[in-house]
Amino acid sequence: MSESSVSPNIVHRLETEFDAVVPAPLSRYTSFQVGGKTPALVQCHTADQLSSLVSLLHREKQPYFVMGQGTNVLVSDEGVDAVVLRFCDDTSDALIQQEGFVRVNGNMLLDHVAEKLVEHGVGDLTYLSGIPGTLGGAIAGNAGAFGRQIGDDLLRAEVLSIEGNRRWVEADELSFAYRSSALKKSREIVLQADIRVEDVDGQELREKRESILQLRKEKHPDWKSEPCAGSVFRNIEPTSAAGRRQAAGWFLEEAGVKAFHVGEASLYAKHANIIIAGEGACAMDVYTLSENMKRAVKERFDIELVREVQLIGAFANAS
Numbered sequence: 661m662s663e664s665s666v667s668p669n670i671v672h673r674l675e676t677e678f679d680a681v682v683p684a685p686l687s688r689y690t691s692f693q694v695g696g697k698t699p700a701l702v703q704c705h706t707a708d709q710l711s712s713l714v715s716l717l718h719r720e721k722q723p724y725f726v727m728g729q730g731t732n733v734l735v736s737d738e739g740v741d742a743v744v745l746r747f748c749d750d751t752s753d754a755l756i757q758q759e760g761f762v763r764v765n766g767n768m769l770l771d772h773v774a775e776k777l778v779e780h781g782v783g784d785l786t787y788l789s790g791i792p793g794t795l796g797g798a799i800a801g802n803a804g805a806f807g808r809q810i811g812d813d814l815l816r817a818e819v820l821s822i823e824g825n826r827r828w829v830e831a832d833e834l835s836f837a838y839r840s841s842a843l844k845k846s847r848e849i850v851l852q853a854d855i856r857v858e859d860v861d862g863q864e865l866r867e868k869r870e871s872i873l874q875l876r877k878e879k880h881p882d883w884k885s886e887p888c889a890g891s892v893f894r895n896i897e898p899t900s901a902a903g904r905r906q907a908a909g910w911f912l913e914e915a916g917v918k919a920f921h922v923g924e925a926s927l928y929a930k931h932a933n934i935i936i937a938g939e940g941a942c943a944m945d946v947y948t949l950s951e952n953m954k955r956a957v958k959e960r961f962d963i964e965l966v967r968e969v970q971l972i973g974a975f976a977n978a979s
């Protein structure tokens with residue numbers, strides 16, 4: 661194996677001072693549950709800890725990658741030649757309620773945010789119910805459902821630059837668009853965020869959340885038992901200003917991909933845009949299957965699908 665870009669001294673320091681897992685299998689930290697290792701993974705419990713680690717790694721010129729719950733990434737079988745800073749707290753449910761907004765940590769699970777707001781009788785962010793991942797990951801990728809996304813309700817966020825400097829940015833500086841934000845390019849990390857809320861009828865919110873969770877249960881796999889990362893491809897942009905975005909799943913279904921499989925990777929029976937990495941699947945199976953799906957749509961409709969799931973590490977001829 662070629663030499664790692666991460667210095668052994670740094671790996672040792674991360675292990676002894678920050679309790680890093682050395683090396684860490686990323687299959688354990690991603691919803692696809694496939695892929696190789698990182699030389700070191702640090703579980704960052706607080707924004708301060710994450711900030712000091714980013715400053716240290718930047719100063720020491722060490723490559724690093726920030727991950728939330730790992731529900732929108734596919735890690736290559738060779739792993740990632742960088743330190744992974746995991747900013748995800750599956751147990752946190754603390755949010756600070758202020759007049760007209762709530763302040764939430766970037767490492768809190770999105771569904772916990774939605775659940776807590778229902779409990780507090782404020783919202784309406786029920787559309788986020790059941791979406792896996794952290795608030796930070798959701799803001800970076802402008803996650804959403806039912807025609808609404810987190811960028812619509814964000815007031816401001818505290819972000820950390822790749823050099824380790826903190827600043828607050830207003831939502832309109834983040835150039836939110838369909839499943840994208842300026843953070844994708846700047847690589848700034850969301851430490852915490854203020855989300856706009858209003859007082860709403862609590863019972864109404866509870867019922868809405870329940871019906872959304874039920875709907876998602878019927879249509880989406882549970883990634884814990886059926887490893888996946890949600891939609892593999894983005895929906896298709898309209899060709900005119902008046903047009904609407906079209907579901908990639910429809911084109912995939914029409915192109916006949918439902919029966920496709922590579923190794924143990926196959927399509928979710930209820931959704932042609934979701935790959936399930938079955939037991940024994942590797943990242944290359946998932947990647948090759950996605951390439952086959954893309955090719956089928958290109959051949960049938962002359963449409964170039966764009967990947968929504970982010971590839972981490974090396975994939976041959978990745979697009």
Ligand SMILES: Cc1cc2nc3c(=O)[nH]c(=O)nc-3n(C[C@H](O)[C@H](O)[C@H](O)COP(=O)(O)OP(=O)(O)OC[C@H]3O[C@@H](n4cnc5c(N)ncnc54)[C@H](O)[C@@H]3O)c2cc1C
Binds near residue numbers: 730767800849
């Ligand atoms: C079953 C299933 C259903 C899904 N349904 C939906 C859906 O309905 N709608 C939808 O939008 N998505 C959906 N997804 C995709 C996924 O849940 C979202 O993209 C989620 O927001 C990813 O968050 P994460 O913490 O897992 O990010 P990760 O996968 O860990 O990271 C994704 C990207 O975000 C960056 N990132 C992570 N944390 C931060 C942070 N704090 N600050 C800045 N950048 C950060 C990472 O560097 C990486 O580039 C689904 C996924 C699954 C498995």
